[in-house]
Amino acid sequence: MRRTIMTGGGAAVLALAMWAAPLSAADQPKAEIKLPPAVTKTLEARFPGAKIDDVEQEKKEGKVCYELELSIDSANEGEEEEFEVLISAEGQILEIANQIDPKELPMPVQQAVKKAHPNAKIVKSESVRIGETGQAYEVEVKTEKGELELRISADGKIVSSEQGDEESEKKQDDDDRDDDDIQPKKD
Numbered sequence: 348m349r350r351t352i353m354t355g356g357g358a359a360v361l362a363l364a365m366w367a368a369p370l371s372a373a374d375q376p377k378a379e380i381k382l383p384p385a386v387t388k389t390l391e392a393r394f395p396g397a398k399i400d401d402v403e404q405e406k407k408e409g410k411v412c413y414e415l416e417l418s419i420d421s422a423n424e425g426e427e428e429e430f431e432v433l434i435s436a437e438g439q440i441l442e443i444a445n446q447i448d449p450k451e452l453p454m455p456v457q458q459a460v461k462k463a464h465p466n467a468k469i470v471k472s473e474s475v476r477i478g479e480t481g482q483a484y485e486v487e488v489k490t491e492k493g494e495l496e497l498r499i500s501a502d503g504k505i506v507s508s509e510q511g512d513e514e515s516e517k518k519q520d521d522d523d524r525d526d527d528d529i530q531p532k533k534d
Contacts (some may be wrong), residue, residue, distance in 0.1 A: 380404050385438030386413055393440065394419060394432070433471075444472045444473040444485065455503030456484045463497070463505060464490055 348507075374400040380402050382390075390397065394417060401416040413434050418427040433442040447455075460469065467488035475483045482501045487494060496509045 380413070382413060383438070386434050388434065389434055389438040390415070390417075396420065398427075400429070405411075407441070408432070414440060440478075442475055442477050443519050444475045447472055447474050449486075452484055452486070453501060453503075456486070456499045456501070459487055459499050459503040459505055460488060460497065464488055464495070466491065467495070470494065471511060 382402070390399075397417040397419040399415055400418055403414045405412055405414055411434070415432050415434065416429065417432060418429045420426075420427045429446065431442075431444040432440060433444075434440055449472045451474075452460075454474055460467065467490045469486055470489050471485075471486040471487040475485055477483055483506065484499045484501070486497045486499060488497065489495075492510075494511050497505055498507045499505050
């Protein structure tokens with residue numbers, strides 16, 4: 348279900364009725380999510396005209412957050428740009444993720460994937476802006492054991508990994524990796 352972010356006079360009145368979207372949970376019936384006014388205000392200010400394709404409520408570091416899949420008309424006529432935004436209940440943008448071509452991943456990120464999972468195929472890759480200054484990459488790979496989502500820092504350190512839908516986040520110690528092996532690609 349798509350919704351358009353409204354700006355102007357009627358937005359405040361209609362916001363509560365329009366900002367409910369299905370929460371996807373594997374074994375639970377769908378529930379409605381109502382976005383707090385602070386989240387709605389941030390969306391209207393930062394992404395005017397964006398359509399909400401999906402909303403999930405989650406907890407990050409013990410705080411309620413909303414992960415929204417948005418689409419907005421692109422500069423290229425007839426195309427839409429799709430991205431994900433993680434917003435705190437107070438309206439602070441925590442992350443913005445844009446899908447990118449795996450070839451656009453920085454070399455240290457590509458090398459980290461290859462080193463950790465040599466036979467894996469990259470299925471999806473995203474550039475993730477964290478807060479105002481942080482940068483990371485999320486890479487979904489297909490291995491012989493199934494799908495795996497990796498979060499990798501811009502310098503090539505695997506920060507976390509999730510197996511399929513199961514949230515088994517694993518922190519990787521710096522001692523587990525030999526960063527001296529990471530070399531830039533030579534043309």
